Every structure is written in structure tokens, then in C-alpha cells.
Amino acid sequence: MQTFSGLFNYWVVIILMMMGFYMVISQHNLIKKIVGLNVFQVSVFVFYISMGKVKGGTAPILAEGIEIYSNPLPHVLILTAIVVGVATSALALALTVRIKDAFGTIEEDEIEALEIEDQAKNQESLS
Amino acid sequence: MLTQTSILRVVSKLLIPPIMLFALYVQFHGDFGPGGGFQAGVIFASAFILYALIFGVDNARKATPAWLTRLMLASGLLLYAGVGVVAMLLGGDYLDYSMLSSDPHAGQHLGITLIEFGVGTTVAGAMITIFLIFDGRLRAEKED
Amino acid sequence: MAFTAYSLVRLHNLFAVVMLSGIYSLLAAVLYVVMDAVDVAFTEAAVGAGISTILMLGTLALTTRMDKENKLIDPVPLAIVTITGALLIYGTLDMPPYGDPSAPVHHHVGQYYIEKSGEQVGPPNIVTSVLASYRGYDTLGEVTVIFTAAAGVMALIGRSRRRKKKGDKT
Numbered sequence: 342m343q344t345f346s347g348l349f350n351y352w353v354v355i356i357l358m359m360m361g362f363y364m365v366i367s368q369h370n371l372i373k374k375i376v377g378l379n380v381f382q383v384s385v386f387v388f389y390i391s392m393g394k395v396k397g398g399t400a401p402i403l404a405e406g407i408e409i410y411s412n413p414l415p416h417v418l419i420l421t422a423i424v425v426g427v428a429t430s431a432l433a434l435a436l437t438v439r440i441k442d443a444f445g446t447i448e449e450d451e452i453e454a455l456e457i458e459d460q461a462k463n464q465e466s467l468s
Numbered sequence: 469m470l471t472q473t474s475i476l477r478v479v480s481k482l483l484i485p486p487i488m489l490f491a492l493y494v495q496f497h498g499d500f501g502p503g504g505g506f507q508a509g510v511i512f513a514s515a516f517i518l519y520a521l522i523f524g525v526d527n528a529r530k531a532t533p534a535w536l537t538r539l540m541l542a543s544g545l546l547l548y549a550g551v552g553v554v555a556m557l558l559g560g561d562y563l564d565y566s567m568l569s570s571d572p573h574a575g576q577h578l579g580i581t582l583i584e585f586g587v588g589t590t591v592a593g594a595m596i597t598i599f600l601i602f603d604g605r606l607r608a609e610k611e612d
Numbered sequence: 613m614a615f616t617a618y619s620l621v622r623l624h625n626l627f628a629v630v631m632l633s634g635i636y637s638l639l640a641a642v643l644y645v646v647m648d649a650v651d652v653a654f655t656e657a658a659v660g661a662g663i664s665t666i667l668m669l670g671t672l673a674l675t676t677r678m679d680k681e682n683k684l685i686d687p688v689p690l691a692i693v694t695i696t697g698a699l700l701i702y703g704t705l706d707m708p709p710y711g712d713p714s715a716p717v718h719h720h721v722g723q724y725y726i727e728k729s730g731e732q733v734g735p736p737n738i739v740t741s742v743l744a745s746y747r748g749y750d751t752l753g754e755v756t757v758i759f760t761a762a763a764g765v766m767a768l769i770g771r772s773r774r775r776k777k778k779g780d781k782t
Contacts, residue, residue, distance in 0.1 A: 416652050
């Protein structure tokens, strides 16, 4: 089918995106969540760049004799996005280190249990 | 352990200067081929990170003390914003590079080179800072 | 790449997870080269496969090595993910096929940049000229974000070396 062969890449990328998304919302370990976020981001970028490709074009660097270029606009946006993504990941990892110091664990359900205990103790000491 | 592996020490001593040179090449040839400020900053930082991995954080701190990395971070951003302000003072809009010189093409070229340098400095400073903080804390924990 | 992502979901050894995410980024960089995005491939390889992996390894060294054993498959997240995926695939049915030169996205602003960047700005690398000159404000914001991230990491874990020895945290 025409549509199938034309759109196949997009579907594969969407499947990759969904795997990253699943990692973010279902894993309990904080580091795996951050890795899932990274996977999600990278697949979104691949999606975006694949939209910018022009058949028969080359890299968008002006040179003699080349007529068709790929669209440079997605490249610029994704370049900024990659760098901002690494900045966010660095901050998230620093937060994880602090959480490990404060709670002693990086599994999400254990952290929630500890927080509920802390809140209960605070309420007891206040009342 | 890592400091005693002589193959790693020798190879990294050979590799680190070419890595820095490559970073400078990428920085200033960003106009003609792929590259530019971000890539150059990251590659430059990775040379320092390689040094810190093999020779230890204390040695790396002697090469890039805390005030130097903070200076790199801040000065890159100031350079970028400063170019914009200079363009404004010379009569154009903020960040309008054509005002920087009599020929608009030369002005654009000068402006782009300056801000890419600013970007590269800040990115390199940021990556080195973040890595040295992580690694410094790791050594402190190992000593406990 | 799909195989790498699937292994990432199922593995418990965190060291392997981090290494696989580096491989995932590297594969994405190769894909970018195939799709003519050389600047992006450069940045993704340097940043994703390099810096991200190093920072995650650093965090691993400061925290645990293994993931806790999980119950097998969560039904609610799986349902959310399947519904979102189906909606997205339904959305792509309207898109022009891959690589089509007559797609609307290539015509207005992108075309303008390709044609005019040589005369108006100068350098042959269109991506650099767009990034630095046409969209200079965005790049300024991006540098500010990196600066803030470094400052944030310094504030979060920069100073605690001394405090850990005294025992308490404020």
C-alpha cells in the first residue's frame, strides 16, 4: 500500500516513543524513569527530523552544484532541544542523588511510604 | 586502580591534546561544515572529563579550579548578551550583527563567530562543572 | 532500535540499562546522518552518547546498582500507552509520505532560509546561520538554560561534602 510504505517510519518511531513513555510512567526506580525520559526525547527528535527530510536532498550546507537541500528548520529546533534535554537530565540526576541522601532509597514506592510515615509523625507532634 | 593502568595513562596523554584541537576546529569551522558552539563545547569538556577519569579528580581540580569553571560559565553567557548590547549601542536592534562593521556580511560573520565562541565556552564550563561535582562527591563518599 | 528500547524496559541491572541508553542515542545519531541532519547527528552523538551516559554512570555510582524486582506488567500504564499510541498513529494517517518534496512544511520558512541565507548572512552552513542569526534569541535562551542547569547542580550537590561529615542536613 502506498500509505503503508510512506508512513512506516513514523509508525516505528511512535512505537519507540510509546516504549519510552511506558518506562516513565510505570517503572518504580527513579534512574530507570530518567532513562525512559531520555528514550522518549530521542524518539521525538527522530520523528521531527524524519519529517524534515526531502527525497534526493543533501545536508543543508550550501555548495556548488547542489540543487535540493533538506529543510534546515527542524535541525535548528532539535539542536536546541537536545542541549536543553541534557540540561534537564543533569538536574534530574542531581535531584536523584539528593533523594538518595534524604530517603536512603530510589524506588518510588518506598519513598512514598517513607513520606507518608513522615507526615504522620509530623501530624502527631503538632496535635 | 585506574591510575595504575599504564596503557590508559599513556593513550590518554596522547589523545587529550588532539581532542582539544578538534574541539577548537569544530568551533571555528562551524560556518563551513557541521559543527558550531555546542558540539565544540561538549568535545572540549570531554577532553577534561577523560583526564579526570584517568588521573583523578584532585589533579583535574588543579587544572581547572572552581573559580575557572565558574568564570567560563559566566563569561560565555555575558559575551553572547554583550554582543547584542554592542549592536544595540551602535544603532541597530538587539543582536543585529550587520551593525558591527561597515560591510554587513563581515558584520554577520564577526557576530556569528563571537557568539558561537560564547556558546562554546559556556557549554564547556557547564559540562566540566557538572561532572566535577558528581565525581568530587563520589570520592568524598568513598573516603568515608 | 526497537530491540534496544524493549530491553531497556525489561532489564533490572541498572548498569546495563545506562549502557544501553548510550547505544540507543548512538543509533539515533546514525539515523540522523541517514536523514541528512549532520549537525544534529554530531550533537546527539557527543551529548547523548557521551555526556548523558557519563552523568548517569556517576549517579549510579552514588546510588544503587540493581533495580528492585517488579511485578510483571502493570495494566494501567500499558493501557494508557496503547491508547496514546493508537491516537498518534491515527494522527499520522494525514501526513505526507516520508521524504515528499511537496510537503507544506518545506515551502514557507524553510525555503526562505535556504534561498536567502547565502546573500543575507554569509556562511555556507545554513543551520549555523539560522541558529546564530535568524533565531539568535532562541540560542541566547538555550545558553541561559545550560547556565541555570549548571548553577542548579552546584546548588543541589555542590556543597554537601563537608556537611555529610557533620551528620545533619538543613
